[in-house]
Amino acid sequence: MARRTVDARGSFCPGPLMELIAAMKMVAVGDELEVLSTDKGSASEIPEWLRKARHEHLGTEEKDGVWHVLVRKAR
């Protein structure tokens, strides 16, 4: 298992969720991705997509205005 960071800080267009969807194409099933976002909408938007697309949401944490959303590619 590998973990990689998707640095989407300061991303408005395409935005953190789009960056995550694109990054999912570059990792293997079982790998983890940590999305960094300065947009608090990501905290709800990313888990909503993960549920629908059947990937795992491992947790969300806010540190100094940056949301860290940890996910695992499940299929």
Add this chain to the structure above:
Amino acid sequence: MKILIVGGGMGGTILANNLARRLASELRSGKARITLLSASERHMYQPGLLYLAVGRMTPDELYRDQASLLEHDIEFHVDPVEEFRLDNNEVRTKSGKVHGYDILAIATGSRPAPEEIPGLAENAEQFYTEESAIKMFRRLQAFQGGRIVIAMGVPHKCPMAPLEIIFMLHDYFKDRGMLDKVKLHYTYPIGRVHTLENVAKWAAPEMDRLGITYETLFNLKEVDGAKKVVRSEEGGETPYDLLITIPAHRGMEVIEKNGLGQRGWIPTHRHKLTMEGRNNVYVLGDTTNLPISKAGSTAHFEAETLGENIAAIVKLGAPVRDYDGKVFCFIEAGKDRATYASFDYQNPPQPKAPTRAVHWFKVAYNKLYWASARGLL
């Protein structure tokens, strides 16, 4: 100082011209040299493809000779790079020539990859190349009615194009007096109709008003041409009579083959625009891995930053400023109204409702582009 620029599209052309002006005396005295390598002798105004697909521009209007856009002190060759030998500060081209450099800038752009989605290339129309846009136009002209679905993958260049094409299609069929026979259905990868929240806020009610239906959280997975349905990663399925797609993009194959970046996206420093781990290699335009729009304006603002910085390296020995993430995009909201979004890493966009004035500004820009590529705007 040998400066080598690879890619003669939006980013590479503006950077080459910007540098040639800043370094005019150094180029004359032989202290600096600028070489541009590209894959085509013609330069395409890609945003024109959107108009081509609905019959509002013709192919000849999209092109200029690349050489005619360049300052004459720039050495220009149509000879695509096949091998990047970054450890030796050189590249090898298709013709077998080896070009050494002190500073390298890579701007090879991106390409749609329809082949990754089963059934997509055979069953969907596209408009991101000249050939496909003409094919799509002919298909639209022959269309007698039915359900048109737009579906896409990410990332793709020009994040505004999905909305633009759906509104343009609406006006196209309205002009043909066919709106009663055509059903337009829009799908989008995330939970609203556009990634910019304010844009989504005016676009969704606008679609409701025009009778355009939509479905969100829809990322292309496969197309079943026999059943005429398109399926999403999220488990959605929707039928079509005519499917129009913007496939997920990759960077160019040469980038992947040389191991410069997975799927052709080169890891790039968000402020310095250097390739990660290399301090004499710069990256601009679509081929960066930066989390910002793959758009001409992004390439343009990056090129201006790099022009200033590379000239400063020649003259002062160090760069002078950071790239701030600036992007500016027009958004066509039909055939006669438009708006725009302007933002950077720190400041979110605040797009307003579309107006006719902004549309005419965009129409003017379609011509002004050539002055912009020359570095005059």
